[in-house]
Amino acid sequence: MKILLTGFTPFGGEKKNPAWEAVRRLPDQLGDITVLKENIPTAFGAASRAVEEAVCRYAPDAVICVGEAGGRAQIGIEKVAINYRNAAIPDNLGVRPQDEPVCPGGPAAYFATIPVRAIAEAVCAQGIPAAVSYSAGTYVCNDTFYGLMHLISQKGLPVKGGFIHVPYLPEQAAGKAPGTPSMALELVVKALETAAAAVFGG
Numbered sequence: 001m002k003i004l005l006t007g008f009t010p011f012g013g014e015k016k017n018p019a020w021e022a023v024r025r026l027p028d029q030l031g032d033i034t035v036l037k038e039n040i041p042t043a044f045g046a047a048s049r050a051v052e053e054a055v056c057r058y059a060p061d062a063v064i065c066v067g068e069a070g071g072r073a074q075i076g077i078e079k080v081a082i083n084y085r086n087a088a089i090p091d092n093l094g095v096r097p098q099d100e101p102v103c104p105g106g107p108a109a110y111f112a113t114i115p116v117r118a119i120a121e122a123v124c125a126q127g128i129p130a131a132v133s134y135s136a137g138t139y140v141c142n143d144t145f146y147g148l149m150h151l152i153s154q155k156g157l158p159v160k161g162g163f164i165h166v167p168y169l170p171e172q173a174a175g176k177a178p179g180t181p182s183m184a185l186e187l188v189v190k191a192l193e194t195a196a197a198a199v200f201g202g
Helices: 018-023 046-058 116-125 140-155 185-199
Strands: 002-008 033-040 062-068 075-078 080-082 109-111 130-133 160-166
Touching: 002 018, 002 046, 002 140, 002 185, 018 033, 018 062, 018 160, 018 185, 033 046, 033 185, 046 062, 046 140, 062 140, 062 185, 075 116, 075 185, 080 140, 109 140, 116 130, 116 160, 116 185, 140 160, 160 185
Parallel strands: 002 033, 002 062, 062 160, 075 130
Antiparallel strands: 075 160, 080 109
16 A cells, blocks of 8 residues: 655745655655655645655555645644635735636635544544644635545545645744644654554554
C-alpha cells in the first residue's frame, strides 16, 4: 500500500511551515505502508496541480494533504472541502481571490474519503489533541483539498483522499501574541504516522 502526504511551503511571512516540516520527517515505510512525500507551493491552483502531478507519478492508494492552521491547538482532520476561494492574504504568488469558486461548475462541496473520525480517535489515543474539523477555511488549504477530491471524483480514481491541519510549531508561536497555541514537531509527526496507519485500518 502507498500513501502520499503533501506539505506546503512557508507563507505569510513565516520561515517554516509545520506541515512540511512534519511530512518530510515521516519514515519512508510504516509497516507495509510506503510513505511518499511531496512539498507543494502555497499558491491557488498551483498547489492542486502539484498534487495531481504527484498522484499521476506515484499512483498512491491514499492521499493526505497537510496544512498549517495557526491559532488551532489540536490536529484537525478535515471532513469537507468547499468550492469557494476567499483569501485574507495573498498567496505566495501574490494572488488574492475574493468570492470565487475553486472549480467553476463543480459541486458545492466534497467530503473526505479517508476515515476522518477513526483518524481523530486514533490520534487522540496516542495522547495527542485531535478532532474532526468541519471547515478547512477558504485559503490555499481548502483550495488544494477541493482540488484533490475533484480530481479523484472526475477521474474515478481508486484513491482515498483527505486533509489534515496542524498547529504552529512552538518557535512560530513564540513570536506571536501570548497564549498562541502550538504543538511540538515530534507530536505532529507522530499524529501523521498514526493517521497514515488509520487510513488503512491500522
